[in-house]
Amino acid sequence: MTTTTEAPTTVPRPELAESYGLFIDGRWRGADGGRQTEVLDPATGEVITRVAAAEAADVDAAVLAARTAFDDGRWSDLPARERARVLTRASELIRSRADELVAVESIDVGKPVTLCRPVDVLTAADQYEYAAALAHTLGGHTRPTPLPAHAYTRREPLGVVGAITPFNFPLILSSTKLAPALAAGNTVVHKPSDETPLSALVMAEILSEAGVPAGVLNVVTGPGQVVGETLLRHPDVNKIAFTGSTGIGRHAGALAGEALKPITLELGGNAANIVFADADLERAIPAIIKAFTFNAGQFCMGGPRLLVAAEIYETVLGILAEAVPTVPVGDPFDTTTLMGPMVAERHLQKVDDYVSQARTGGARVVTGGSRIDAGGGFFYAPTVIADVHNDSPVVQEEIFGPVLTVQSFTDEAEAIALANSTPYGLASGLQTADIGRAHRVAAELHAGIVWVNDWALLDPAIPFGGVKQSGFGREYGPEVLESYTKTKSVVIAL
Structure with missing residues (x-):
């Protein structure tokens, strides 16, 4: 808290x-x-x-x-x-x-x-x-x-x-x-x-x-x-x-x-957020954190999967390890709070089960990974998990909580393949300074909406919806x- x-x-x-x-x-x-x-x-x-x-x-x-x-x-x-x-x-x-x-x-x-x-x-x-x-x-x-x-x-x-x-x-x-x-x-x-x-x-x-x-x-x-x-x-x-x-x-x-x-x-959704090596990290990191902590991760168009270019993978993890614990979590009626509780005990327990399963499978919990004791409230710490396999349930299934999995990729083709590798296709996103890459990759992502260099930009004039499951x-x-x-x-x- x-x-x-x-x-x-x-x-x-x-x-x-x-x-x-x-x-x-x-x-x-x-x-x-x-x-x-x-x-x-x-x-x-x-x-x-x-x-x-x-x-x-x-x-x-x-x-x-x-x-x-x-x-x-x-x-x-x-x-x-x-x-x-x-x-x-x-x-x-x-x-x-x-x-x-x-x-x-x-x-x-x-x-x-x-x-x-x-x-x-x-x-x-x-x-x-x-x-x-x-x-x-x-x-x-x-x-x-x-x-x-x-x-x-x-x-x-x-x-x-x-x-x-x-x-x-x-x-x-x-x-x-x-x-x-x-x-x-x-x-x-x-x-x-x-x-x-x-x-x-x-x-x-x-x-x-x-x-x-x-x-x-x-x-x-x-x-x-x-x-x-x-x-x-x-x-x-x-x-x-x-x-x-x-x-x-x-x-x-x-x-x-x-x-x-x-x-x-x-x-449901399980969107990937792709961070290319040329991304402006000062702009990308807040978007990454917003994408998985907004509404305590209970957001079907959230970004719970982070795909990072191999050459900046450890750099991004280091920044997240320092930044994510500073997200103000607490009483929703406190005006300094940016992340409140999950809506119910059963949803929190489901999230914790996924995190435990990832640990058992050899994944590295970079930060978070546990419930926050808050006098009966349903609070879960914003959690970052690295070194996960793409076939892991924590990657392939919708967690619907404040949990971010982080994977690395070596080139654009692999990033697109990983992003499209789950059964879902509601949203997706990418962070890059290359406008040509932005258009090229957006066209290849299997999703109803794609955000570039931010997340969750929504307006009644912009349609959204799903493909696949x-x-x-x-x-x-x-x-x-x-x-x-x-x-x-x-x-x-x-």
């Missing part, structure tokens, strides 16, 4: 209700069976509130509300500019309630408040603002044809969207789905993670206040085995938007395939509308 001679500068933790219900058809209600799930503060391990644990009947009610709202056109029939005004108002409300959202997201996920404001909350506001602009672009095209006919296309909403989002970026990853789905005229049933559900419930309030009609957005909390499974199998859900692990994503994709239902999958479909950018609309052709004989 961070130590200092002065008292830490902290911001107040939020005042939470004793419990929260489901948001269905524009009103709050308890779960059908009356059950609730405890929500923990990752920094202390203590229960901070409880949320409703929905049953299948609750999901049915939410889908019915969304189905009714879509079929009667209360949202889909609105002119695009009217939907855009509502989404713009949502963006404004997010900004006006930023302090509240920062506090809720920080206590729910363990995110440092210093990062949570610009990264999570203001990004969500930007997402709704950008989606509002996208709503104006929804239109078809006339198509020249030799037929004796006038032909044109229409872009139409899909219907009811089932949005299933994970624990690590609950506010951002819900907004990546809800904002474009609503912009396109769909209705939504949102199932947030049962570990980090709180910002989804605040957003239900915000979107309702912004003018989203009752039934258009429904938020159903509860275990994935019940809520997620019922949503995936529901015949009245027209499309699934899923972010989560590759294993569960594979199951979701199989169910969608059985129903011939469209699905987008943003799944990292899924398919794109979030962000104009491309996202392809996932939430269908094209209809109209051919009128002349």
Whole structure:
């Protein structure tokens, strides 16, 4: 934990209700069976509130509300500019309630408040603002044809969207789905993670206040085995938007395939960050550290694999050995903290198991490699592991924690081969001063997004998504509308 001679500068933790219900058809209600799930503060391990644990009947009610709202056109029939005004108002409300959202997201996920404001909350506001602009672009095209006919296309909403989002970026990853789905005229049933559900419930309030009609957005909390499974199998859900692990994503994709239902999958990642010998290390080292410690490593587009040119391999390791232990780890509500806890004990234990396995396999732990004792919180020391074999599980599998493996390469071809050697393809990156190499290597990396000389530069205008076992479909950018609309052709004989 961070130590200092002065008292830490902290911001107040939020005042939470004793419990929260489901948001269905524009009103709050308890779960059908009356059950609730405890929500923990990752920094202390203590229960901070409880949320409703929905049953299948609750999901049915939410889908019915969304189905009714879509079929009667209360949202889909609105002119695009009217939907855009509502989404713009949502963006404004997010900004006006930023302090509240920062506090809720920080206590729910363990995110440092210093990062949570610009990264999570203001990004969500930007997402709704950008989606509002996208709503104006929804239109078809006339198509020249030799037929004796006038032909044109229409872009139409899909219907009811089932949005299933994970624990690590609950506010951002819900907004990546809800904002474009609503912009396109769909209705939504949102199932947030049962570990980090709180910002989804605040957003239900915000979107309702912004003018989203009752039934258009429904938020159903509860275990994935019940809520997620019922949503995936529901015949009245027209499309699934899923972010989560590759294993569960594979199951979701199989169910969608059985129903011939469209699905987008943003799944696991295990990105490589390549450091060439000509890289500016003063610029590269902060990017390397950010890539694996950001959000305590719980970032599917993080950079947990470092590939370093052999001639600077030991130099980079030496710098990391000194720099990584200085990363301020501690209370998310302390404004000096840059890395908070992991979200739950089970995730921390999984990370520690990987590190232990690497040690047993002969790898060298350069720094970190253990839990930080923090009075019940789920803190893990930022860890750097060197001398790992490429076929080691710690290299090939997604650890999803603040762990960096370091390997060396001898030339550009080997670096590319190592970077592409895992089953994942969500993100990748490289550090070099050679602009030709930057373009050349970026073209060869199997990933949905490639960063050069930095990491995690994201904006609602820039699409991202996976290849290989990292899924398919794109979030962000104009491309996202392809996932939430269908094209209809109209051919009128002349």
